[in-house]
Amino acid sequence: MSRSVLVTGGNRGIGLAIALSFAEGGDKVAVTSRSGEVPAELAAYGAIAVKCDITDAGQVDAAFTEIEEKHGPVEVLVANAGITKDTLLLRMSEDDFTSVLDTNLTGAFRVVKRASAKMLRARKGRVVLISSVVGLLGSPGQANYAASKSGLVGFARSLARELGSRNITINVVAPGFVDTDMTAVLSDERRKEIVAGVPLGRYAQPAEVAAAVRFLASDEAAYITGAVVPVDGGLGMGH
Numbered sequence: 015m016s017r018s019v020l021v022t023g024g025n026r027g028i029g030l031a032i033a034l035s036f037a038e039g040g041d042k043v044a045v046t047s048r049s050g051e052v053p054a055e056l057a058a059y060g061a062i063a064v065k066c067d068i069t070d071a072g073q074v075d076a077a078f079t080e081i082e083e084k085h086g087p088v089e090v091l092v093a094n095a096g097i098t099k100d101t102l103l104l105r106m107s108e109d110d111f112t113s114v115l116d117t118n119l120t121g122a123f124r125v126v127k128r129a130s131a132k133m134l135r136a137r138k139g140r141v142v143l144i145s146s147v148v149g150l151l152g153s154p155g156q157a158n159y160a161a162s163k164s165g166l167v168g169f170a171r172s173l174a175r176e177l178g179s180r181n182i183t184i185n186v187v188a189p190g191f192v193d194t195d196m197t198a199v200l201s202d203e204r205r206k207e208i209v210a211g212v213p214l215g216r217y218a219q220p221a222e223v224a225a226a227v228r229f230l231a232s233d234e235a236a237y238i239t240g241a242v243v244p245v246d247g248g249l250g251m252g253h
């Protein structure tokens with residue numbers, strides 16, 4: 015079975031690992047990003063890259079149209095693209111707050127809404143949203159990011175109720191700290207502090223997040239919807 019899969023922010027980091035995992039499984043994969051580039055290891059599987067800033071509904075619509083022409087309607091959507099703009103509340107500008115919400119939460123709304131029309135017609139679909147352990151635990155200096163990531167949980171659970179009767183599942187994966195560009199900016203000291211709080215005592219590799227996403231998109235996960243699946247080495251236990 016070769017499905018039409020879209021991974022937003024699939025040109026690097028966690029999104030790339032997710033895209034590779036679907037491509038290795040034989041799916042037709044499209045990745046979007048603001049740069050519109052596709053890394054060679056992913057292009058080797060015939061995956062396509064589409065330039066698309068998810069803060070722009072027009073670009074989202076155009077990207078879906080292009081993907082539908084090349085691969086057919088999106089059957090598996092992974093809303094992965096995300097940003098951070100960390101700072102303490104008193105220093106956080108309104109733009110720091112709203113731009114993170116616009117990318118991480120409203121961006122997911124834009125792509126899920128665009129995908130869902132075709133999924134409803136097909137009476138099947140799989141949606142996975144990439145949240146974060148921070149959305150549930152909170153983190154000083156990340157009020158904007160945490161708000162966007164916990165917002166994804168309410169968004170997903172509402173849609174799980176709204177779309178379930180049409181055989182569309184929508185789940186959330188909440189990674190802990192993962193080795194990517196996003197976490198490369200943290201100081202060695204901060205990294206040590208983080209790892210000290212992780213029962214498994216290390217960061218995750220992007221492929222370890224991808225494995226959970228691929229499972230939630232598989233036939234084996236047909237009865238799982240509205241779930242929040244942690245891939246965090248135990249960091250967020252208790253939620």
Ligand code: NDP
Nearest residue numbers: 023027028047048049067068094095096146191192194196
């Ligand atoms: P990276 O910074 O490595 O990659 C972010 C991706 O998002 C890039 O592909 C980037 O592409 C894309 N992106 C950002 N803004 C936009 C936009 N406006 N429109 C389209 N694409 C955009 O991050 P990670 O791989 O680390 O993170 C991926 C997801 O996982 C994010 O949602 C992040 O919040 C989440 N996460 C990450 C964790 C970590 O420890 N790394 C932990 C928990 C969650 P481009 O810049 O080319 O547009």
